[in-house]
Amino acid sequence: MRRPKISLKKYFYFTLICALLLIFVFNLKESELWKMRSSRSSQISTQQQQHHQHLHQLQSMDEDHPVATSSTPAPVAATLLPEVADNLVEEPEQAALEEEEMEADRLQEPPVEKAWFFKNGEYYPKPARTYSNRKARKRHAPRLLPHQDPYSDRIVNQLMYVPHNYEEIKSSGKLKTILLYNGLGPWNVKKGRDVFLKAKCPVDTCELTANRDLASSADMILYKDHYIPTGIRRPNNSKQVSMLYYLECPYHTQNVKVPDAINWTATYRRDSTIVAPYEKWQYYDTKVQQLEQDVNYSVNKTKKVAWFVSNCGARNGRLQYAHELQKHIEVDIYGACGNFKCSRSTADKCFEILDNDYKFYLAFENSNCKDYITEKFFVNALNRRVLPIVMGARPEDYEVSAPRRSYIHVDEFASPKELAEYLHILDADDELYNSYFKWKGTGEFVNTYYWCRVCATLHNEEQLRKPRWYTDLNDWWRGPGVCTTRSWRNFKARKDVISDSSDD
Template sequence: MERLYRDFLLIVLIFLAITVVINFSPSNILVRNEQDVGMQCNVKGTFAQPVKSTIKSHLSTKVKIPDIYNTDKGDRIVEQMNFVPKGEIIGTKYILIPDIGSFGIDEGQVPFEKSECKVKNCFVTSMRKSGVRYDARIVYQQIFNTDVQTMQDEVQRHPEQIWIYYNLESPVVSPDYFMIGQVFNWTATYRHDSTIVAPYEKWSVTDDSLLISRNYAFGKTKKVAIFVSNCDTTNQRIQYVNELSKHIVVDIYGACGNYTCGREIEQECFNILKQDYKFYLAFENANCRDYITEKFFRNALLNNVLPVVMGAHPDDYKRSAPHHSYIHVEDFKSPKHLAEYLHTLDKNDQLYNQYFKWKGTGSFIDTKFWCRLCAMLNDPYKPNLIIKSLTNRNETRVWQQDDHMITRYNNMMWKLKDRQKSDMSSKDIRSILQNGGTILNTEGYMWEFGRRGYLKYGAYTPEVVLEHPNLVESMYREFVHAGSDVVQAFTYFGHREKLKSVGREEDLETLNRTALRLARKVADDTDKIMAAGICNTGVWDPDNETTKILARKMFKEQVEWAVEEKADYIIGETYNDSEEAMAALETIKEFGKGLPAVITMAAYFPDITVDDIPFPQALRKLEEAGAAVVGLNCARGPKTMLPLIKEIRKVCKGPIAAIPVPFRCTDEFRTFQSLKDPETGKYLYPNNLESVRCNSEDIREFAEEAKRIGVQYIGLCCGNCSALFRELAESYHRKPLASKYAPDISLSSVFGEPSGKKYGRADKIRAFMLNLKY
């Protein structure tokens, strides 16, 4: 009997022991191979397939997770916002956040009171106090494997304490968490399968029947902008932007571009975006699941500009964004195809406004993160989850697998090896410009030959074509080497009247055909566009019909030679009289066999032509009459030409040209003819202008401002040289052969680093050169 009693007690003790183990061992805890910190993005810029979270239990029946915790139920934000725990709310829930400053909240109960939470008995603190029973601890973002043990040792962790991993950054810029296992219970990230989803914004539809009447394209004169300062990302967004910019004008603000947009002037940048631009490139720094940041919501949608997105999967945008509110790069085979679609929208306000039909149908709501957290911490039925792994590193395919998305992504992108042909593979300038491309054309042969001693200032006739054709061909090639898209035949002032003035009228046709043939040869050799040119005649008198007839005859013969020598288009330049410019255009249209015409005029001090027509109106008439491009050339420098170009941009609908002289003209001296020597007060024009020539920084500033205005046809006129033109080309994202020889002061034995340090006398020589103390 006694033995039976002992056996009975033993059985009871064993049963109690098993009960304790069942209730408190990890086998009763829901275990997840957690992927919901947003770790699914591929370093090649593609999306990896998610690994399904798993739940393990000692129970034979399937464990049912309450819906507000069930990551299979979507983001559950609204359900969590409406959740109130059953039963009486007792006591205070303490939440430890050591780096609370990162959240921008006050300590105590303030976050819950400000948000008017339904459950507000929670208290946040950054103070680690022994003896305090913390109900939750939030670990913010940038933790490392070595930090985990330290954090666990700081404050005693009781079995019911919830550790929450919080991260709003992409995995690409987050540490490697492969050693962090079975530490965290919940996650709070932007991903829809987090325990508590913390998106950058949450869109909620209220009435999708509303119709908009506003034209969101009205008043916007520019096309595409992007704010970006991280130029080296795994998804190669800048490379995509650069490729896109070959087909449509893209203004890049921030460290990766040439437009300033720092935090101190952030609102000013947003105002420019809202007022001027139709499209914004909301390109994330990585292509990861659900990774949609303020670039999309704040920068674009809230500023009434249509976002073009790269980052999350298209399905993620469909789930998170207002319906039909964006364009995804993955919907296009290449940047070129995307650019073509943007041009279509740019020309059709009705199509453009389709992307704003969501306006007024809903709102971005406060997701009340702190309220949701507090309510869930008070839930007596909350499952005690343990995240087995933040990365599930043993599943290497999550990071590296070449799934179908890689192929799709690579096909979508810019495979540079397959893009050897530039924009200039088409010689039709109208097509290039209509597709958003830019054309860089070097002018200024006349001035450069004069500087080199092969042309007489005053007469300005291109006799060098007859006397030194090899030098002319060499200069053509030199400017192509510097980045010109066009080889323009040197026929400026090569018309009948000017050659007659120097006794060479009989050489007229020979000179023109020689210049044209040399240009055609170089253009064919270098795969560039070849342009012919006619110019101001010096005889046009609006009150003398005979001079008008003479001018038209001069235009006609040069245009006919241009057609016969197979020019790709014809330039009519440096007109100061609007009627003469129109006569040149009409002649090109009549005898040019359909070749496009680029007509540019010279603006002197007044902003009107010599026949008293404001330049914007004069050029608009030329545009309406059929010119492919209109604009200004010569006379004014970059700083004095651009203000007028801005006014022209407001009036003219098509491509505009800006081709200034590279001299430092000012409001006081608007033209290079008016510039004076600051020491003597004498006029510098024509042969003493070197002292006021622009430098490379001047040209880059001009190019960047021209891009911002929307100039698609750009160059430099009298005073141009290959070094300055290279600066212009590089500003337009070209990499001409001359870039190989761009200045690199680091190679200097005196000024360079570290080379300068290797040369023992470098510091002393530099001090002598700069008059510094040594």
């Protein structure tokens, strides 16, 4: 029996009807989903609107009653929602909670005036706020220590840190005791709170002592340049901090072989616990790093390169580099290593000559070590009207420590001859030369208030509960990759031979 034939016309209409039915069903489901989403969004929006009104009321209350502003609005706002385990928080509650935290953070944003550590700075930090949500507490934890922010020196974070319960700490009268184990003399400070109060530290509830009888009870034992074992066994649960301070580079410092003896460091290195640089540049606004200048820094300058130096045997070969550079451009070397004289007793006159006559200055360190940038660069060069040519730390170290486009690094060039060729170009082009001074006026070299930061960081109880120790301090301080006797361009990590040599 043959099947009836279906015409193409009927087949077309049948397919069209099926397609229309599918579209209708799909639109119906989408409509239902949209209603559900709209209902949820409305619920969240209502909660957030009520929360904003509550926050505004709290802020108004604080403005009307200044006596109550010793504790900021943010911690108060954090108590509006109940504590709930992260994995039990419903989506609308989570959204409202995060919105609350964001709003509280906005309320705590500092005003436009300069922070207290700038010259004429007036803004002082308020106590850190607390968070009701565990993830938020972790996300907003103050980044004070190297493992929390390995790409920053964290100096500003430490300068602006005040513990959330600082009012209670001050009311209790309890002080953090810092034992200077090498004595008060090397630090040129007085015992007690004098150094913290005179500096007007945001956190000043600390005291200095040189009494070694307090070695077992002090909150911190601080060594300057030389570690001396206390002979006291440290309890496993002890929160006591042991910190070693080094000013010089690894070539001129003690070799500490005792494992687990030190858990904090204070050096010029950016990965130290308390970074103690020779100078600290800070922008007023990180978005403004270059400004047009109304000064021609090359005017009336007839000489090319100058260098003030007295140590002719530096291990990084800086003198040999300068002599090679002399073959291709004029380099006047002042001091024991050159033919020009300018006494240190008349330093101002020497720098006046530098400002008025020379376009370039060799800010060469005596050692090529990670982050090792001293006053040779910051004071002798950047504070003058001259363009520094640098040798010492790695190019990337200068990049994060110096004002943008304020220097020339020797490792940017394959040889002294290539560097000299570029200096001749700069010498002939005033506009290009002056482009290296556009950083002026965008910030300033700030006081890093070492003691204030030590005291503030010592109050970070969260980190004291999780102590970290250097299992091999010597390897961290002078291990592979830290120093080299050659150019960083051709550097391969190895352990340099450490020996004594004269400075500058």
